Amino acid sequence: MKDKNNNPISEPSLRRLPHYHQVLKRLKNNGEKYISCTQIANELNLIPIQVRKDLNITGIKGSPKKGYILTKLMTAIEKFLGWNFVNEAFIVGAGHLGQALMGYEGFSNIGFNIVAAFDSSKKKIGLSINNIKVLDIINFYSLTKRMKIEIGIITTPWETAQDTADLMVKSGIKAIWNFAPIKIIVPENIIVQEENLAASLAVLTKKLELM
C-alpha cells in the first residue's frame, strides 16, 4: 500500500498503530509529557526500532534524547488513521454478532459509527440496539444510495453472506467488513476486510498443538 506521497504503508504497521495509541492513552493519564519508542516497545513487548518505523509513517517527528511529545503523537496517529472524522457504516445481519457490534462502545473513539442495521427477519426489524435501528433489508439499496454510505458490515449467516455482498456492491458500498465465515467474492475495486474466526482459531490451536 502507498500513501498520497507514494510512501509505503505496510499493513502490519497499520494494524499496530491502534495498539500504540492505546498505550499512549494510558501513559497520558499517568501524566507523562514525553514518550520514547523504547518505552512504548517495553509496554507492548516489541522492539524499539519497529515502533519507530511504524510511527514514522504517520509523519511524526521526535526529539533525540527525549522522544515524542505524547499528545502530539496521539494526535498524529488519530489523524493518520482518520479517527478525527467519522466513517459511517451500515450493518446487515442483526443476530448475536451484529448486535454485539452495534453495542460496542469503542467505535465512537475511533471515528466509526454504525448508522443503521438491516435484517430480513420480521423478529429483528423494528428493534433498536444501542440507539441503532434495525430496518428491513428491502430498504438497504435506496438508503445506501441516498445517504452515500461507503462501508458495509456483514454479520449474516454464511448462507446469505455472498448475496449480501452482491447487494452492497450494487448499492454503491465501496468497502466491506465481512464477519461471515466465508470468503466473499467482489469486483476488484471493492475493498474487503475478512474477519474469520475459524482462521484465527486455526492459528491458535495449531500453535497450542505444537507447543
Add this chain to the structure above:
Amino acid sequence: MKDKNNNPISEPSLRRLPHYHQVLKRLKNNGEKYISCTQIANELNLIPIQVRKDLNITGIKGSPKKGYILTKLMTAIEKFLGWNFVNEAFIVGAGHLGQALMGYEGFSNIGFNIVAAFDSSKKKIGLSINNIKVLDIINFYSLTKRMKIEIGIITTPWETAQDTADLMVKSGIKAIWNFAPIKIIVPENIIVQEENLAASLAVLTKKLELM
C-alpha cells in the same frame, strides 16, 4: 512456525486453510469427486500455486491431470487443523460479544467447544446462553485447574482484560484468544491470539481513503 517434522508452516497459509475447506464443502454438495488447485483458486480469487503450496503443508498428495480427491482433501485439512477432536475453552466476559461467541453455531464444526462462561456481574451470573452457563469468576481458577482447560477467551471490557489474562495464566491456561481492544502482556510461553477490531478497521478505512 515449524511442525513436528520441522517443516515450515506459515501463518498466512494456516489462515487460508479454513477457506479452502469451506469451498470444498460447497463443491462436495455439487457432487464433485476430484478438485484441482485451479478450481479452488478460481473460487477464492487466488492463484493456483498459492493454493497448492498451502495444501501441501497438510501432507495431501494429488494426482496430475485430475487433482485431489475431494473427500480426502477435506479430511486432510480437518486432521491438520485438529478439527477431528475437540478443543475446550472457557470464556471470561458475558457481555454482548461474549454472548455472540457463545451463540456461534459454527464452532462445533471446527472442533471447538466453549464449556462455560465467567463474569463478575451478578446480573450475568446464572444466565444460560446456548446451553453455556455463566458462572462466577471466583470459580475460574479452581475449575480451570480441575478440568484442565487450556484455552481462555477474553471478552471483557479493556479495563479488566489484563487482570483477566493474569488470572488465566495463573490458572494454567496455555492459549488466550483476546477480543478486548488492548494488547495483553503474558509470559512468553503463553500463546496469544489478538482479535482487534480497531486494527482491522484501521486497514479498511485507510484503504478506502487511499482509493
Add this chain to the structure above:
DNA sequence: GTGAATATGTTATTTATTTTACATGTTGCT
C-alpha cells in the same frame, strides 16, 4: 500407442517485512 493438455511438486526468484547497523542530533552533567 503416441502426443497434447493439464495438474502436481519442486526449485528459484521476486517482493514484503522485520531486524540489524550506523550516523546524526539533543539534552544534561561536569
Add this chain to the structure above:
DNA sequence: AGCAACATGTAAAATAAATAACATATTCAC
C-alpha cells in the same frame, strides 16, 4: 564549553512470504 548518554532517523542486511519457472507425471483424444 565539552563530553557522555540516549533517542531519533536512515540505510543495509536478513528473514519470511508470495510469485514465477520448470520438470515430472497422468489422463484423454486421436
